[in-house]
Amino acid sequence: MAMLGVFQSGTAFAESVSDLDQYQLNMRRGVTDISAEVYDLHMLMFIICVVIAVGVFGAMFYSILFHRKSRGAKPANFHESVKVEIAWTVIPFIILIVMAIPAAKTLIAMEDASEPEVTVLVTGSQWKWHYKYMDNDVEFYSRLATQPDEISGKLDKGVNYLLEVDQPLVIPTDKRVRFLITSDDVIHSWWVPDFAVKQDANPGFINDAWAQVNEPGIYRGQCAELCGKDHGFMPVVVIAKEPAEYDKWIGERQAIQEKAKAEEQRLLAMNMSKDELMSNGQKIYNSACAACHMPNGEGLPGVFPALKGSDIALNDMAAHIDIVLNGKSGTAMAAFAKQLTMSELAAVITYERNAWGNDTGDLVQAKDINAALNGQ
Numbered sequence: 001m002a003m004l005g006v007f008q009s010g011t012a013f014a015e016s017v018s019d020l021d022q023y024q025l026n027m028r029r030g031v032t033d034i035s036a037e038v039y040d041l042h043m044l045m046f047i048i049c050v051v052i053a054v055g056v057f058g059a060m061f062y063s064i065l066f067h068r069k070s071r072g073a074k075p076a077n078f079h080e081s082v083k084v085e086i087a088w089t090v091i092p093f094i095i096l097i098v099m100a101i102p103a104a105k106t107l108i109a110m111e112d113a114s115e116p117e118v119t120v121l122v123t124g125s126q127w128k129w130h131y132k133y134m135d136n137d138v139e140f141y142s143r144l145a146t147q148p149d150e151i152s153g154k155l156d157k158g159v160n161y162l163l164e165v166d167q168p169l170v171i172p173t174d175k176r177v178r179f180l181i182t183s184d185d186v187i188h189s190w191w192v193p194d195f196a197v198k199q200d201a202n203p204g205f206i207n208d209a210w211a212q213v214n215e216p217g218i219y220r221g222q223c224a225e226l227c228g229k230d231h232g233f234m235p236v237v238v239i240a241k242e243p244a245e246y247d248k249w250i251g252e253r254q255a256i257q258e259k260a261k262a263e264e265q266r267l268l269a270m271n272m273s274k275d276e277l278m279s280n281g282q283k284i285y286n287s288a289c290a291a292c293h294m295p296n297g298e299g300l301p302g303v304f305p306a307l308k309g310s311d312i313a314l315n316d317m318a319a320h321i322d323i324v325l326n327g328k329s330g331t332a333m334a335a336f337a338k339q340l341t342m343s344e345l346a347a348v349i350t351y352e353r354n355a356w357g358n359d360t361g362d363l364v365q366a367k368d369i370n371a372a373l374n375g376q
Contacts, residue, residue, distance in 0.1 A: 028193055031215045031240075035196035037106045045099060052095070110196065113210040116178030118171060124181075124188030124201040124223065125334055127230035127291075131169050134180075138253045141339055142167045143287070144233045151233075163220045168237035172246035173216050179209045185334065189225035192236055198224055213240040228332060229303075230291055260341065267343045267366045274350070274363055281351025284344050289352075292332060297356040304332065308356040317353070317362055321372045324349055342369040 029039045067073040119134040132139035145164045149155040158164070171177045181190050183201040191198040195211040213219075221236035241249060272280075286295060293299045297308035307313045312320050324345060327335035336345060346364040353360045 030194040030196055031213055031217070031219065032195050032211050033214070034106075034110055034211070035194060037109065038196045041102055041106050044102060048095065048099060110209075113178045113208045115176065116210060117175040118177045120169065120171070120177065120179055122169075122179050122181045122190050122201065123184055124190065124227070124234075125184035126186065126228050126332055127223075127234040129169075129190070129234070129236060130184075130338075133250070136250050136254060138250060138257065140167050140253075142169065142237070144235060146233075160220065162233060163222070163235045163237070165235055165237045168218070168239045170239045170241060170246060170249050171211075171213065172243045173213050173240045175243065176210060176212045179211070180206050181209065182206045185332070186227050187225050188223050188227045188234070190221070190236060191224040192219055192221035192238055194219045194221075195238075200225060216240050216242055233291075264341055264343065264366070268370055269367075271363075271365050272343070272346070274354070277347045277350040277363060278354060280344070281347035281349070282355070284340065284348040285351050285355075288336065288340065289348065297352070297358075307352050308358065313352050313358050314360055317349075317364070318372070320349055320353065321345075321364065321369065325369070325372060337373065342366040342373075345369045 027039055027042050029036055121130075121132040121134055123130040123132070128141050128143045130139065130141050142165045144162065145166045146158070146160075146162050147155060150157050150161060179190065179197065179199070181199045181201045182205060183203040185203060187203070188201040189198060190201055190209075192211075195213065197209045197211055199207045199209040201207070217240055219238045219240065221238075223231060223234035223236070225231075227234070292304040293307050294304075297306060299306035312323065323333065325335065325337040327333045340348070343366045346366045346369050349364045349369075350362065352358070353362045353364070
């Protein structure tokens, strides 16, 4: 909780961030009723702790000052006091009860994700988020959009450095949104401070959380669980829109996905040239594969295998297709069957088999990917 104020979140950060906001010391109040409850609970506990500290340290320093040996104070000589024993047992008990009642009320409200109006399946994978709207035929991956040159220091860092994505999650305001949170590989944590939502994404399990956003705006967060070498490059961006704008956006996304599916079917019936495959494949490789296998295909020795001159890229094409589609269990190699289209998969595999001097001459087409997906 102490870190809630460190990250840039909320509408105020959509355009600019003041120096004061960057270094604020307290929690953010947030934009949901629950986040406001959490903030109020935090302040109540803080005030109680301050009062206790002032009382305890005040009594201690008073005793040190006025009952010191140089003033001729004589220490009391007693073995025990039943009254004191009762007092220092009962008083802390009463304080804990006073603190527990509002804390329990807030925790119960945070865990009550019943009766949602919108449900989104949030899946973490190294190192991106996948969002699937359970009430509509809409799903997509959300990846870091910060330019590599900003990360390497070649360009000045932008306002939302490492907190910007190519496709943000969009939700409606004034509606109860339930998040079903899971993982494809390791443990991640989906965290949006302004919603007071921080929930672990565990492989094989589904945790849930919810939010009802009161104000339209852009809200930012991060993966909050150490999940691998690019853990710091896995931001969360949520845009809250008015219900009418949200419905319009859903309709547009559905139309885009239907058009993409139709285009995919068209590509199954045609063959792309090697130049087209290599050009598209290089772009896809740089965005989806280069973080591990390096832009030069040489990988990271002892961590991520090289593709340049590798057996899988030079020889067994069926095995190459299979590992890109389905990943490799027990390693960081993710399955890309759902992350990329069939034409994109064909292009990136073709690129890997012909780049960096591999020069196999093999061309993979969308129909080959379709056949592999259907076990043919």
